Amino acid sequence: MSALQFPCKIFETQKKMDDKNAKDMKSGDLSEIELRAKFHLVDVSTRVDPYTMTKISPFSQPQSMFHGSRGEGEKLTRWECAEILFDELRHLSILFALHRPYNLLIDLMITHMQKGNGKQFSHQLLNSALKEHIVNDKTKNSTLRLLKDALDAEIDWENKSLSSNGKSELNKAILDGKLPKFDRYKDNFNGLGITVHDTWATHITIKSLYIDKERYHAKVHYEVQDHFGLDDDDISKVKFKYFRFLGIWFILQRYSLFAFKPFMTNMDATVDIYGGRNESKK
Structure with a gap:
């Protein structure tokens, strides 16, 4: 039986990289009527009304004793x-990003959605987060742990x-585990x-595999892609639908008058696996 040549891809998900047809990659596909009636996005923002393009001030709130006074309903352009x-x-994102260093990512990614026009996004912080997750996962479902067990058993x-x-x-070992997710x-x-x-x-x-008399060293590369975008299910789930953060995000992405494009987020990490001849479970 022939020996594997490296680099060798040993696993890929059924979902494909660069899938522009994914449900969460839509933008500008919904009308005001759909957003209000289907998704119940009525009270979206505390600062502006995205449907009338008017600014909300304390005096424009119906319950205010100054309702009808100065500053009510200041008209805005679409981009304002x-x-x-x-x-x-x-x-609003601050509540979900309290701890450094990864709390810096959300601001970068919101700005990328605003100005990046759908261009793919990558950042060293994401790569670091992925590698840290893979290496520090000590659970029985760790793909790195299961890969090591499989290498221990299968090396000739x-x-x-x-x-x-x-x-x-x-x-098969990877399929038995849990892929790194946050x-x-x-x-x-x-x-x-x-x-x-x-x-x-x-x-x-597996980028490379070095085997000597008693030890081996494998370099394993993880390439992971996510989508920074929302689909219908994301906004419809009970646990999320009342988060103003997601409502604003959904409006900016999916409302036909805004149509800011979601984007693909790329991250990768290379990790080392070391093992020995006597570590095989067989």
Whole structure:
């Protein structure tokens, strides 16, 4: 049986990279009527009314004793209104991004949505977060741990190689685990839950495998892609629908008068696996 040649991709999700047809990659596809009736997005912002393009002041609130006084209903251009909504979005994001260093990401990504016109986004902080997650995952479902177990078992020590059959075993090991996602409790407050949370597509490649008499060293590359965008389900879930943050985001992305484009978020990390001849479970 032939030996594997490296680099060798050993895993990829069914969901594809660069999928522009994903449900959360839509923009500008909804009318005011749909947003109000289907998604119940009526009270969207505390600063502006995105439907009438007017500024909201304390005096324009019906319950105010000064209702009808100065500053009520100041008309805005579409882009002035969007600017205020983006500023409010940044302000509200603070609750989900309390801890450094990853709390810096949400501000960067909101600005990228505002000005990037759908261009893909990458940042070293995302790469660092991914690598930290992979390396520090000590659970039984850790893909890194399961890959090591599979390598321990499948390496042909006599020929100092990994057979082509070993590829399917490595793939199976990953399928038995949990791919790195930012859905841990701490991710609700460190900025990663709101910027990434789940992920869309993952590719895992063994870049190199060095085997000597008693030890091996594998370099494993994770390539992960997510979408910074909202689909219908995101805004319809009971746990999210009353978050003003998501309502504003949804309006900016999906309302036909704004239509700011969502974008793909790319991150990657290379990690090392070391093992020995006597570590095989077989």
